[in-house]
Amino acid sequence: MARLLDVKELETRFFTENGVVKAVNHVTFHVDEGETLGVVGESGSGKSVTMLSLMKLIPQPPGKVTGGEALFQGRDLVQMNQNEMREIRGNNMAMIFQDPMTSLNPVLRISTQIMEALELHLKLNKQEARDRAVELLRMVGIPAAEKRIDDYPHQFSGGMRQRVMIAIGLACVPQLLIADEPTTALDVTIQAQIVDLVKDLRSEIGMAIIWITHDMSLLASLADRIMVMYAGEIVEVAPVNQLYENPRHPYTIGLLRSIPRLDSREHERLQPVQGFPPDLIDYPTTCPFMPRCPYAISQCVQDPDLEEVGDRHFVRCWVKPRGEKVLAHHHRVREIT
Amino acid sequence: MTDVVQTEHNALGEPLVSVRNLEMHFPINDGLLIQRQVGAVKAVDGLTFDIMKGETLGLVGESGCGKSTTGRAILQLHHPTGGEVFFQGTDLTKLHGGNLRKMRRHMQMIFQDPYASLNPRMLVGDIVGEPLEVHGIASGNEKRERVQELLKVVGLNPYFVNRYPHEFSGGQRQRIGLARALTTNPDFIVADEPISALDVSIQAQVINLMEDLQQQFDLTYLFIAHDLSVVRHISDRVAVMYLGKIVELADRLDLYDDPLHPYTQALLSAIPIADPKLEATRERVILKGDVPSPVNPPSGCNFRTRCPLAIEICKEEEPVFYEAKPNHWVACHLVESGRNKLDINLGIS
Structure with a gap:
């Protein structure tokens, strides 16, 4: 195309x-x-x-x-x-x-x-x-x-x-x-x-x-593809299936875990993203998601670049946690019930 | 019909609020000098249901279906034009003035818009503390201590008492609204779309807080929302409203596993799920047109104009709201004959 x-x-x-x-x-x-x-x-x-x-x-x-x-x-x-x-x-x-x-x-x-x-x-x-x-x-x-x-x-x-x-x-x-x-x-x-x-x-x-x-x-x-934005930056871009199944940015993972799904039978406690977004005037020099990020490491004081992690899948994160593992529990609960 | 509801619901526990044939019609007046009533907006048109002690009853429906008016009419913020509302056995519609105010401390409300529902000229301490003075519960030092304690309970810094609402984000303001609602130690809280104005990542924080507070203070919620995913998450039972009437009322699992009313089925099919593979297998019923006007609702069943399954009787007779399965109530002519199911894959059970 x-x-x-x-x-x-x-x-x-x-x-x-x-x-x-x-x-x-x-x-x-x-x-x-x-x-x-x-x-x-x-x-x-x-x-x-x-x-x-x-x-x-x-x-x-x-x-x-x-x-x-x-x-x-x-x-x-x-x-x-x-x-x-x-x-x-x-x-x-x-x-x-x-x-x-x-x-x-x-x-x-x-x-x-x-x-x-x-x-x-x-x-x-x-x-x-x-x-x-x-x-x-x-x-x-x-x-x-x-x-x-x-x-x-x-x-x-x-x-x-x-x-x-x-x-x-x-x-x-x-x-x-x-x-x-x-x-x-x-x-x-x-x-x-x-x-x-x-x-x-x-x-x-x-x-x-x-x-x-x-x-x-x-x-x-x-x-077809989804682009996730946070604090004026693109934090993740991926083809639609990839983004929902294996998100690699902690913010995308956080968003997917914080929304209740229509098809979830069990009453699971929601996992909200803690805190709130940064002030865009007093813009942080660190990764802007760092203060709210459960995966943050010392390297995160520097804002990372968008990096390709798979076919048309880009993510702006040093850690790049594997969202499929984090979300697996979520999915397992649904399959059992 | 009233008696049936009362006996049947005993299995679920004791009702805290019992609504019987509640009607809220707003008059439409015409004429320049001599005002005459020429019609009525039938915002709420004959509701009968119970809210059990300690439960969360979800109330869902599209905008204009009367769900917010129902919440307000229960709390007597609108004076209902018909029916009764029993709160711990007392009929609120018969109370006036001081007697009503005395009851008010037991029931509170939180609102949708955290920007509009807090007075911008009042300090947070005064907003949260005002009900204590109105009801003569506490004043002075005692009041301040209680306010600070409440701020802590909702996850805010107690030193925020000397700040103004504009210094807070939407999620924090909704916490202030919750603290204010809790000051009088109520039993019952009507939450009118408490999270729809908040950002997605903040919504979950407020939902979790509401669940914690319910446990801690033994609260009963009427949770009004249009988002069926959130309602499924937080509610014990769910009532679906359409054009001033409750069309279906059931346990949270039963309603989503086996929705009986065609409107509930259509509503569930319209909600997207964050899963592309599942979405590819789901089917939607696209309801034609818009919700009719509550000034002039259709004859018979008021959903018939948009119902893909409507038959002749739906036009002629208004369906009775009855218990089709244990603790599962519905108002539809088609349920008995089993012709009430839309032939689609909802993909949720």
Whole structure:
């Protein structure tokens, strides 16, 4: 598969009154054509800021991409100006957000909001754009699309609004769709509808997807590879089966042990990750996970580099504990019962 | 029906809270000068269940199903429009003013949003200590000692009494909320989505703390949440709500091994599990559409509009909430004939 996006040493800073927030630190990853990359991390881990940096949607000031490159189809997004970026954004790369209520304009009809991208990027005339918009709404499963297209966002339910957002995101058939927690604000049954829809559309259009979430369970059936972020760094990247079966970073292991599973019958005590994430202004010079890490050794005072430990499996850790052994107990309990 | 519930549940122990036909309808008014009621939001529409002493009852459902309203109506934070709530034998709905306040010290609540539920202008010591003064339990030095002791119990530094809420993270604030709820030494705590606003790695800390406190102080919890994995973990029994009604109530293992109501089955199938190989074998029921409006719920069974199995009778008659198996209650017409099962692999039992 060909590389679609190649990000190297990306670095984003926010210059605030209280100091410099080191939001994204030497982030290096890639996305292949048609691939789905899951990005997991807690709030403040830099997962959203990384993607917003790529889309040039960081409020500037206070934010600034201070280093690195991001090649999208061979062109460096970091070096582009806003005019060049506008050509790509919504056309080749689209983004959908967590809260469809705040990311749709409440005073514009849905039709206007979908047709805008079609007229701008695909140079369609009004009627063509409208026909295409109706088609898109139908594709994302909005009943009576030709009537509902002239409704305002508040006339739709949360799940329906997220479908409208997806329709806008897909309007120009992008090669890359970035989905920033698109189902977090929705109920599980609606989440299942949206995930199902995205899977169908993915196979239909063949686009690549970056799906950001804090829910490790959700990515199990959705992603090809998963990237785990902590304190603005990538701590682990691996193909999906590998990441769940044999995670090698203590933070990934910690996350998998701390979530109760729907299929665990025994009442096992949860093993939380102790403590809380570091301050991104007063950024540690050690491995940022060290204060919370049960495996920490003296070497951890130095922040390690991402190191390849298996097929497409990278981890940023000196110790690299074998997660399969730690999680084995977890699995054994389930098999016995 | 009321009597049946009372006798049957004796096997599980003694109920601490008994809810009977609880109704919470919010009026919809119209008119500029003369306000007339033109309808009602039937947020909670006839609930009957018991919460046993020392147990954790999980209450799950989608947003808008009335689970939070149920918690509030039990504590009389909303005055129910119908039904009774017995707490240790006393009907709370009949109490007013001082009598109700006296009962309040035995039942407390913790809230979803740890950022909105603590007064930003009050010191932590005052937030946690306020119930002691309101109920005339302690004041002055005695109060301060009790507050410091409680902070220690929930895993915070006792010196935090002189700090403000904004100095704490979400997980720490939720601990402050727990300490405040514990000050009056309650028997019963309603926890309304206590972990959904917290980060994943912090959620487990709070769940473990809640379990420890339950042991230590002999607490009974009503644990309201939308996350069925967490509810399965913490609860002894689980009730599933849909559109103002409880559709199924069972033991935690039984509910997940043998979900009888089609809605429960659909809900369980929608929850992802962190295991790609298992996920590949699981099947989902994708429910069509959204939850109907509680202003104008469908006739008969209110789930019928989204139920893949609905038949004619579901439209005409409201199903009775009955005990289909020992200690397993359900409201569905199809259970008796055995046509209630969706033909899918849930992959959880």
